[in-house]
Amino acid sequence: MASTSQFNARNASASQIARDFVMPSYFPEVAEYRNIVLVGPRGIGKTTLLKALTAPGLTALHQREDLLDLLRSIDFDYIPIYIPAESIWKGTAGLVAKEVQSIQDRDLILGGLFTDHCLHQLISSFEEAAIEADSACRLKHPWQVMLSNWQEAQIAEKCSELWKLEKIQKSFLGIKMQLLQRSNIYRGAINAGNSSRTLDAVREIGHLDFLVMLKGFMDIAQTYCGVKRWTISFDEMEIAPKSILSHLYENLRSFDQRAALKFSLFPYVDFYEEQGGFIPNPSSPEDAQDFHPIILSSKFANPDYTFARGLIRSECDRRAVSYGAFRQFLNSSKAILPGSREFTEIGFERRPAKIYDYAVGQAGDLSLKQHLATKGIKGPQDIERLVGEARRAEVVRKVFPIAEIRSYYLVKTKDKKFPSRRTSAKGYGYYHGFDQLLALTEGNPRAIKYYLNDLITDMIEGRESHRSQNAAIPMNVDRFRAMVASQAIPRDLSGEDRSALKLLDAMGYALADGVLGDIFHPEPPLSFRIKNLHPSLKDALISAVNSGALVVEQNVSGKKLLFDLEGCRIRLSYRLAPFFKLPTISGQERLLSGMPEIKKNKDSQPDLLTWANADA
Amino acid sequence: MPDITPVADPDKLEVSIYIGCLGYEHRSIEALRSLDSAKASKTKLLFDYCSEADHCYIANKREIGKSGCTIINDLGDFLAQIQMHISKEISPNIQLDVTSFDRKKLALILEVLFESSPYIGSVILSYFPRQFVEPSGELEEVLEFGPVTPRFVGEASYERDSLSLIVGAGYEFGRVIGAIDALEPELTYCMFPVGTDTRFERAVARNNLGFRFLDDPNLLIPYSVLNPHSTYFAIRRLIQVELNERNVLVLPLGPKIFAALSIIIALIYSPAVMVWRYSTEDLRRPNSLSDARASGDVALFAFTFSEPAITKPIVV
Numbered sequence: 001m002a003s004t005s006q007f008n009a010r011n012a013s014a015s016q017i018a019r020d021f022v023m024p025s026y027f028p029e030v031a032e033y034r035n036i037v038l039v040g041p042r043g044i045g046k047t048t049l050l051k052a053l054t055a056p057g058l059t060a061l062h063q064r065e066d067l068l069d070l071l072r073s074i075d076f077d078y079i080p081i082y083i084p085a086e087s088i089w090k091g092t093a094g095l096v097a098k099e100v101q102s103i104q105d106r107d108l109i110l111g112g113l114f115t116d117h118c119l120h121q122l123i124s125s126f127e128e129a130a131i132e133a134d135s136a137c138r139l140k141h142p143w144q145v146m147l148s149n150w151q152e153a154q155i156a157e158k159c160s161e162l163w164k165l166e167k168i169q170k171s172f173l174g175i176k177m178q179l180l181q182r183s184n185i186y187r188g189a190i191n192a193g194n195s196s197r198t199l200d201a202v203r204e205i206g207h208l209d210f211l212v213m214l215k216g217f218m219d220i221a222q223t224y225c226g227v228k229r230w231t232i233s234f235d236e237m238e239i240a241p242k243s244i245l246s247h248l249y250e251n252l253r254s255f256d257q258r259a260a261l262k263f264s265l266f267p268y269v270d271f272y273e274e275q276g277g278f279i280p281n282p283s284s285p286e287d288a289q290d291f292h293p294i295i296l297s298s299k300f301a302n303p304d305y306t307f308a309r310g311l312i313r314s315e316c317d318r319r320a321v322s323y324g325a326f327r328q329f330l331n332s333s334k335a336i337l338p339g340s341r342e343f344t345e346i347g348f349e350r351r352p353a354k355i356y357d358y359a360v361g362q363a364g365d366l367s368l369k370q371h372l373a374t375k376g377i378k379g380p381q382d383i384e385r386l387v388g389e390a391r392r393a394e395v396v397r398k399v400f401p402i403a404e405i406r407s408y409y410l411v412k413t414k415d416k417k418f419p420s421r422r423t424s425a426k427g428y429g430y431y432h433g434f435d436q437l438l439a440l441t442e443g444n445p446r447a448i449k450y451y452l453n454d455l456i457t458d459m460i461e462g463r464e465s466h467r468s469q470n471a472a473i474p475m476n477v478d479r480f481r482a483m484v485a486s487q488a489i490p491r492d493l494s495g496e497d498r499s500a501l502k503l504l505d506a507m508g509y510a511l512a513d514g515v516l517g518d519i520f521h522p523e524p525p526l527s528f529r530i531k532n533l534h535p536s537l538k539d540a541l542i543s544a545v546n547s548g549a550l551v552v553e554q555n556v557s558g559k560k561l562l563f564d565l566e567g568c569r570i571r572l573s574y575r576l577a578p579f580f581k582l583p584t585i586s587g588q589e590r591l592l593s594g595m596p597e598i599k600k601n602k603d604s605q606p607d608l609l610t611w612a613n614a615d616a
Numbered sequence: 617m618p619d620i621t622p623v624a625d626p627d628k629l630e631v632s633i634y635i636g637c638l639g640y641e642h643r644s645i646e647a648l649r650s651l652d653s654a655k656a657s658k659t660k661l662l663f664d665y666c667s668e669a670d671h672c673y674i675a676n677k678r679e680i681g682k683s684g685c686t687i688i689n690d691l692g693d694f695l696a697q698i699q700m701h702i703s704k705e706i707s708p709n710i711q712l713d714v715t716s717f718d719r720k721k722l723a724l725i726l727e728v729l730f731e732s733s734p735y736i737g738s739v740i741l742s743y744f745p746r747q748f749v750e751p752s753g754e755l756e757e758v759l760e761f762g763p764v765t766p767r768f769v770g771e772a773s774y775e776r777d778s779l780s781l782i783v784g785a786g787y788e789f790g791r792v793i794g795a796i797d798a799l800e801p802e803l804t805y806c807m808f809p810v811g812t813d814t815r816f817e818r819a820v821a822r823n824n825l826g827f828r829f830l831d832d833p834n835l836l837i838p839y840s841v842l843n844p845h846s847t848y849f850a851i852r853r854l855i856q857v858e859l860n861e862r863n864v865l866v867l868p869l870g871p872k873i874f875a876a877l878s879i880i881i882a883l884i885y886s887p888a889v890m891v892w893r894y895s896t897e898d899l900r901r902p903n904s905l906s907d908a909r910a911s912g913d914v915a916l917f918a919f920t921f922s923e924p925a926i927t928k929p930i931v932v
Binding site: 008010011042087088090091092094095099116176177180183184187188190191453454475478479481482483485486487488499500501502 | 759760761762767779789790800827890894
């Protein structure tokens, strides 16, 4: 079994990524020579895409015969530069903000660190694209460039001057060493407090502008190697300092005809704020006009799991397991109420008559019974007799998704006033099955791989399906919650606890009250519309959106990038649904202005912490 | 930075300067209750956390009222006092009780000791494990996640372009996996505290290891909380090997003795090794704090300063 650290594209080489690459439908859009903004939360596949588009990635992709037809139609006539962010930046920037009092010094340090990192990556990417001119090799691909020792020396020398390096270098290695050394001066300045020689050294270097230096590099490379087209991919740039990010974003409008910029960003654009909100100005880039946005975030409703299925198929192949057998393994869980779902090639259909039996007969859901009675349904036999599309939609399609989850998580009581109550059962039968796995992962490749890692192993080892899924679901939910909790967000001085996780829990419990309450609601609220949001919740909400814990309906404003949450409709990610016992469907909306109030005691929620023994 | 040489029999050293803290945990002054060396020290410097409203702070303060401690609540002043007392003595033996210090202050104090190393005879670390209390099992929100102090921001090196995370596991639910998902290291080593209370060990395992984040079972390295001497060498060996290939970030969750040893090794290799902290406690939110009483065990580790390490990894 693989460890889950292997599912992170950050640590995989471009050729490794290309070898296992499952090509999404939007790949040609991402690859083409134009400005692109890739938007999506963690794990959605942004790094995988951008690494596949590096020189070694493209070379490895073109060695796969199964992809050649697809790749043939794409214009790869550019030298790809890939600039990843470093995961430690956020923590380092937080420290700099606390320790370095002068804003100017702070900007110099963070800007310098960022610029030198980018320049280092620029040289590394160029080296990856280079074919030694003195070797017998010839250029095979348009993303490669011939480079002689003399050309390298010339470029290195010119770059040393342009990039204000301490000593003139004659090789790329020398350049990189110098950049690292300068980078350590910036690090030293963080340590030096606010008045030291190290800080003076930083002031002496002065402001470094990566884009100016990049343009200069393109000029030099054009002069000596004839390179005319570039793509510059900035990956995970949300970790970069906001002021720099905002500057880069501005340049989407008119950077340089010779380069297409590609950004990967979190869903909410929080680096581009003026006086607390996005105010367009004449220099602001416009989506569709200055860049092409590609939204990889989870779909609010009507998701398309084609790519997710492809990924699962590929993973099954890799582990020598039949895709069909794996689907069957998940769908055969004993924890799925027998006969309540009919599995087909394209998914499953609910069997409403059977669900009626379970909900009313076993779970004591008299409220559902009463609701259906008002529609003329007195028992399961009446459901079977329903005719007409409109009638079936009214009675079956709206009602039974909710009736189904209630049938799992309500139990019959002897109390005449409250004939059913919420159960604290630790099983997750409602979430079992192949299609529920697609929903629970929201099509997020990393989440899919986390689940598959355990589920396929269990299948191979002959573990029972329901036990396997009952262990995997809460473990993955907890892992996702732990990731959300680890996103440190600034607190206001009032000390009010407005963390992302607290907010998500309040939202989830509030929705669960509507779904699993004493009164059956055929269309309970399962989403929120943000209106007059209390300012203290803003950071928590943004953090939740950017970590993928909240999914935003994308078509609200017409703009593809999200600059303001006011007025947006959001729902909890289905990745969290088992924690609150929420259905994996979108529903009605309710308003979100402040922290939602929870009616029920949260003790009635599932205790995920026992997942290790959750074999029920 | 100087290297250190561990010293055998730390309990036999006479202490002239004791450094500790006055906090809300009952065990924060345990050294002054139970260690003769601490009680007998000529100078006793206590950092005052001023947490009047929390747990045992008031009782602790009353208890040490007549013990001749100098209590200081300003951190800058406290560090200056440490330096001043070191300079006044001839090669003093210093005892630092790490039990209840937060990681940031612990790092700052150790930085001061390293900077004053030519004037110090030896340093003795003491740590009092807590009586076991079942952890809440709830995820705690992270307030800060970053380098413990500016000295630990790390350095850029040509040989190292990926990240190795060495995490000292604690029993807080999901904290290790949260860090892994935030930092996305290429390799994670999990150092697992053993030897104090089997219930503690079970809680650490339950709240961390089930997430299956290790590439290889060999990356789980048990260490003895009560044998800091061997723990010191285990961490040091690991860091030294990893530094040859990757950037090393140590995240010392769990017992503070692990944090202290990690910080000391990071100072020896400074500035190559990053040490981060993952703070979830907030004095403005008292329910995020919990009292802790000493279990009766004590871990001691003593060292003297020596010439800087010769076999440091290659760095630019």
